[in-house]
């Protein structure tokens with residue numbers, strides 16, 4: 001028994017399959033992430049040619065059959081190809097970071113409206129931002145995505161004993177392995193120092209939908225972010241983040 005599914009989805013990743021086909025990972029609004037086989041799409045005359053570029057928002061149709069983890073894509077039409085993003089290589093590498101994050105962290109076929117709307121907001125902001133702001137935008141949305149993945153850093157008091165941390169102007173110890181700020185008793189060898197400003201910036205990211213990060217906070221967040229994701233997201237290693245300068 002096959003159900004016809006018509007929905008919207010962001011292309012997260014594609015890989016060549018056989019001579020003329022593509023395997024695509026797509027973040028849909030109805031079913032979360034799905035794996036789709038686009039048969040013959042690499043032939044120049046394919047009607048879906050061009051619709052399967054990473055981060056394109058498409059209207060897609062596929063047939064969902066039980067006991068399958070890959071479905072055959074029947075049609076894909078571009079709703080928004082984000083030309084303003086695609087025309088700027090720096091923005092493209094930023095978009096690829098979020099594509100890789102969602103492709104690697106989202107479970108297959110679990111509806112996740114937070115991920116879909118987060119990705120939508122990210123691309124809407126990315127098309128508007130100037131080049132100098134791309135990095136802060138990407139890092140901000142990546143940090144926000146951590147909360148959707150259930151692994152947001154603990155920032156209010158010591159993550160291990162919950163004693164309040166002194167509210168001075170000095171730096172705060174942030175333990176990458178413990179997943180949040182720590183008191184002096186729970187200091188460990190994965191601790192990095194964060195300024196109060198960075199803690200406020202991180203809280204803002206979780207509080208508001210699109211809070212900005214200033215340069216100092218950005219630098220400090222980037223020191224621990226890759227290690228943090230590796231420890232708390234099952235050894236997640238984002239190759240696109242390394243190439244995103």
Ligand SMILES: [Zn+2]
Pocket residue numbers: 158159160161162163182183184185186
């Ligand atoms: Zn403690």
